[in-house]
Amino acid sequence: RKFILDYFFEERQNLNFVQYYCAVDTLMTWIFVIHRGIPGKKCGTIIVKAEELSNCRESVMMQFCGNKLDKKDFFGKSDPFLVFYRSNEDGTTIKVEVYDWDRDGGHDFIGEFSTSYRELSRGQSQFNVYEVINPKKKGKKKKYLNSGTVSKHFSCYMLFFFLVYDFVFVDFYTFSFIWFPGNPAQPTSLHYMNPYQLNAYAMALKAVGEIIQDYDSDKMFPALGFGAKLPPDGRISHEFALNGNPQNPYCNGIDGVMEAYYQSLKSVTLYGPTNFSPVINHVARYAASIKDGSQYFILLIITDGVISDMAQTKESIVNAACLPMSIIIVGVGPAEFDAMIELDGDEVRISSRGRNAERDIVQFVPFRDYIDRTGNHILSMARLAKDVLAEIPDQFLSYMKTRGIKPSPTPPPYTPPGHPLQTQI
Incomplete structure (x- = not known):
């Protein structure tokens, strides 16, 4: 038997299988008994085969x-x-x-x-x-x-003139950049490591990362920070590996990114200003080397501050708009995010030096708008992920369609260049 289900890229859709028994009592009343299985006992096998209806073109x-x-x-x-x-x-x-x-x-x-x-x-x-x-x-x-x-x-x-791309077959090469303000040892810091709950940065990272990691073939994510002084010499960096290894900043899954984030808080000294252009240019360099549609890059930036290099950031986004990449910005904390809204480009297409971006590649959301009032962090994270990822499929398709790139067999896992990260200040 076939069940038709709507698929949503930006949501986690769990399936629950329940076995029903039907019985009739003496009054001829139908009774349905739900059998949820016995822990530790095999109660049968369910074989599920999923198919994509849109393959019929x-x-x-x-x-x-x-x-x-x-x-x-x-x-x-x-x-x-x-x-x-x-x-x-x-x-x-x-x-x-x-x-x-x-x-x-x-x-x-x-x-x-x-x-x-x-x-x-x-x-x-x-x-x-x-x-x-x-x-x-x-x-x-x-x-x-x-x-x-x-x-x-x-x-x-x-x-039919309708191109369908299976995201499972596209290696989403995802970068995570985290802005580091405040003293993480103080409860007032958004980076404060509360032993009982995730901080705002961790919730945002986990909410988006747990959805999008299922679209990455190898689930190895380069995770970097910006806005900190690094040991041992205290140099300021806007592109440092969270795991402390500039030659290999890759983390195994979102759990690996979370672990690297927590470890970095213990070793670096948080420092300003908030420069976005270095991190955008960093990802753009990788995306510029892929022209056949075999990889699509997603840059996730989590920040609480205003932008110190607005003009340079606009220029970087305009340049990146012609590349296979999208930018997600999650704002955490109580700050005003007017500059972020301008970068989003939903109302007015972003421009720099008289040149408009080829397409809209930025999605910004303030995390505070999605926090559940009852304190349900799981619900808050689900709301955030749903909204912040909603534009990715259209951005992805717009790039592929404008370049006439059609779906191809599964590409090999992406192998990053073997050179260390170059810090730009």
Whole structure:
């Protein structure tokens, strides 16, 4: 049995399988008993096969001809019509039933046959002639051969002008940059490591990261910070590896990013200003090397401050708009984020030096707008992830469509260049 479910890129959609037993009591009242299984005991197996409906991008027109079909009316020949039982997306068996049409709606069953999308897509040949079998007649009459034949005479295929990209097959190479203000040892800091709950930065990172990590083939994320003095010499950096390894800033999954973030708070000294252009240029350098659509880059920036290099940031975004990348900015804390809203570009396309961005690649949201008033952090994180990721599919498709890039087989995992990060101040 097939269940049609809407798929949302920006949400985590959990499935719950429950077994129902139906019983009847003495009063003929239907009772449904929910069986949730016994811990530690195997209660059966559920096999789930998921398919993408949008893979069906072809429209097919066909002509069929019936030959020597069983007569169901006393006078004249049968008036046949076909009923097709929809095939699975993988092209497996299609069942076709043949009926004799009656004006009163009591159509008479003549027989049935099976085919497949692959067979129907072939040109006219002996493979397109099908014996119509009536199972009841076949079981009763030993000399029964068939109830006639149906043959395909003509096919015309039309491809809808709609490109579908399977995100599972695109390596989303995701960068995470975290702005480091305030003393994390103080409860007033947004970086404060409360032993009982996540801080605002961690909640934002976990909320977005846990959704988007499922679209990355190897789940290795380069995680970097900006706005800090690094040991041992106290130099200021706007591009430092959270795990302390500039040659390999990759973390294993979002949990690895979270661990690196917490460790970095113990070793670096938080420092301003808030410069965005270095981190955008950092990702743009990687994205500029990919021109075949095999990778799409997402830059996640979590910050609480205003931008110190607004003009340079605008120029960096305009330059990046022609590259396979998107930018997500999550603002945490009570600050005003007017500059971030300007970068978002939903109302007015961002421009720099008289040049407009080719497309909108920035999505900004202030985390405070999504905090649940009852203190439910799980709900807050779900709301944030849903809104902050909502524009990614359209941004991704707009890049691919404008460049005529069509879906291709699964690319190999992305291998980053082996050079260390270059700090830009």
